[in-house]
Amino acid sequence: MLVAAPVAAVQLVLAALAASQPALALGMIAGVVVLAAALLAPLLLLVGAFPATFAYWRVGPASVDMSVADAVTMLGALAALPFVPWRSPTLRRLLIASAAYAAVLMLTVIAHPASRSLVEVFHRLSMVVGALLIGAAVARLGRVRLALRAFLATAAVISVAAALDTLAHHLQPAYPFGIQKNAAGELIVMGLVLVLAVPHRIGLPRLQTAVLSVLLLVGLAASEARGPALALVAVFAVHLLRQRGRGGSSRIVRLAPLLLAASVILIGISVVTYRDRDLNAATQQFNSLNTRLDAYHYAIEQVWEPHLLDGSGLKWFFAPGSPVGVPHNLIISELSEAGLIGLAALVMLLVVILRSTLRSPSDLGEAAFLVVVARLLESMLGIFWTAGVGTLPFLVLGLMVGDEEGEVGASRSSRATAVRG
Numbered sequence: 325m326l327v328a329a330p331v332a333a334v335q336l337v338l339a340a341l342a343a344s345q346p347a348l349a350l351g352m353i354a355g356v357v358v359l360a361a362a363l364l365a366p367l368l369l370l371v372g373a374f375p376a377t378f379a380y381w382r383v384g385p386a387s388v389d390m391s392v393a394d395a396v397t398m399l400g401a402l403a404a405l406p407f408v409p410w411r412s413p414t415l416r417r418l419l420i421a422s423a424a425y426a427a428v429l430m431l432t433v434i435a436h437p438a439s440r441s442l443v444e445v446f447h448r449l450s451m452v453v454g455a456l457l458i459g460a461a462v463a464r465l466g467r468v469r470l471a472l473r474a475f476l477a478t479a480a481v482i483s484v485a486a487a488l489d490t491l492a493h494h495l496q497p498a499y500p501f502g503i504q505k506n507a508a509g510e511l512i513v514m515g516l517v518l519v520l521a522v523p524h525r526i527g528l529p530r531l532q533t534a535v536l537s538v539l540l541l542v543g544l545a546a547s548e549a550r551g552p553a554l555a556l557v558a559v560f561a562v563h564l565l566r567q568r569g570r571g572g573s574s575r576i577v578r579l580a581p582l583l584l585a586a587s588v589i590l591i592g593i594s595v596v597t598y599r600d601r602d603l604n605a606a607t608q609q610f611n612s613l614n615t616r617l618d619a620y621h622y623a624i625e626q627v628w629e630p631h632l633l634d635g636s637g638l639k640w641f642f643a644p645g646s647p648v649g650v651p652h653n654l655i656i657s658e659l660s661e662a663g664l665i666g667l668a669a670l671v672m673l674l675v676v677i678l679r680s681t682l683r684s685p686s687d688l689g690e691a692a693f694l695v696v697v698a699r700l701l702e703s704m705l706g707i708f709w710t711a712g713v714g715t716l717p718f719l720v721l722g723l724m725v726g727d728e729e730g731e732v733g734a735s736r737s738s739r740a741t742a743v744r745g
Contacts, residue, residue: 366403367465373400373458374471374719375478377712378511380503393712394450401454404461409729414680415460418725421676422452428669429638432662436637444638448709452673455715459722460729468688468723472518472526475716479515480536482508483543490546497548509549510702510713513556514695516540518720520563521691555701559694566690616705619648623660635663654703674700677721688724695720 379392409415426449433441462471485500486508497505519526519537528536544553619641627636638661641650651657658667674696681693699708699717708714 366407366461367467369396369400369403370407370458370462370465371467371471371474373397373455374475374716377475377716377719378478378482378503378508380507380712390447391711393715394447397454397458397711397715398450400458401450404457407461407464408457409460409464409726412460412725412729414684414728415456415725417676418456418680418721419453421673422449422456425452425669425673428665429662432634432637432666435634436631436640438637438639438643440642441638444709447711451709451711451715452718455718456722456725459719459724460726461722463688463723463726464729468525468727469527471719471723472522473528476515476518476526476536479512479543480539483512483539483546486512486543486546490548498543498546500543500547505547506549506551506706507710507713509544509547509552510699510706511716512540512544512547513549513552513559513698513702514713514716514720516544516556517559517694517698518691520560521694522687525688525691551702551705552698555698558701559698562697563690563694616652619651620653620656622648623651623656627660628656628663631663633663633665635659635661635666637661650707652706654700654708657708681721681724684724684728686724686727688720688727692717692721692724 373396376393376396379396381392383390383392383395426445429445429448433445459471462468482500482503486498489498489500490496498508499505500508516537519533519540523533526533544556623641627640630636635658640646640661641648651660655667658670662669677696678693681689681696683689684692695717699714702713706713
């Protein structure tokens with residue numbers, strides 16, 4: 325009876341809406357279904373958060389407009405709560421640093437009040453904390469392999485779609501399923517980084533791993549995403565240097581030819597596509613380089629310099645009449661939005677994240693480190709705080725946190741067994 329009453333109430337509300345606002349009714353039905361899935365089958369939603377990072381499509385009414393990736397992250401965070409390792413010292417450090425960053429952002433909201441700014445604070449918290457909780461819960465449930473495979477399978481499908489799209493449009497940059505080319509390229513790069521860093525966690529046979537890597541490289545080339553391609557080369561180099569420091573010389577010898585070939589191909593694609601499209605005199609004013617430079621100059625001179633300490637407010641570029649869009653650079657964007665205090669708080673958060681990955685006893689710490697580094701490099705020419713590409717690094721970071729607790733638990737169990745023996 326207690327369960328039937330609210331169910332009947334929801335049915336009555338949906339029936340009333342269906343007559344007057346069918347679109348809103350359908351949206352509410354979808355929300356109820358997803359919420360029920362979160363309660364009845366939380367693992368499906370938790371693992372689904374990884375492939376959902378590709379889901380850029382918008383959901384909800386105009387007042388609550390968000391991407392599917394955002395919606396899945398928020399619901400997944402709720403489903404993750406019973407499985408999160410709350411006693412983890414790493415998780416506590418990350419949560420404290422995230423809370424401190426959010427508190428500083430709230431100062432900029434108070435100084436420059438706007439509803440879009442307040443929403444953005446919670447959006448960034450969801451991307452960081454929500455993804456952390458989901459990843460940690462997945463690892464605690466022992467489903468790391470399933471989550472990584474789900475993401476990589478989706479990345480492979482996107483790569484095939486990108487290759488077909490670019491072939492169908494005379495080698496123009498691919499927009500697979502409508503996904504923006506740089507976003508697709510960035511997520512594909514993160515997939516390649518995961519294959520490079522933790523192939524044993526993915527658990528595919530060597531031949532399948534090679535085929536997957538080739539598919540992802542083809543998808544990256546089809547996207548013609550220059551920033552992600554160059555970030556991949558840099559991350560490969562960082563990983564190989566770190567492996568050499570750990571005595572992994574044989575692996576470096578095996579991977580060196582692949583790294584050289586991939587570097588030449590990716591840099592070549594970057595140079596050729598830039599020369600053909602962005603240095604065209606007829607479109608020079610509107611090419612990707614000049615539009616970025618215009619946004620940089622405006623953000624620094626007109627937005628940040630008048631408000632050095634606290635910036636001009638989050639999402640100022642969405643204000644009516646703004647002559648430029650979001651600056652495609654993490655440092656310039658953060659300075660213009662939250663000023664020096666916001667940038668300092670972000671740097672502190674990133675330092676805590678990177679130190680946590682470098683100190684982690686889990687092998688997923690290397691994967692988290694490389695994915696975060698790739699994301700930071702990409703954001704020097706892109707947008708950092710965007711769902712999907714900005715969510716995945718924190719999902720991987722969460723996997724590391726949950727896996728650490730498993731490592732600690734296993735270590736304690738082995739020590740207890742030794743003592744009893």
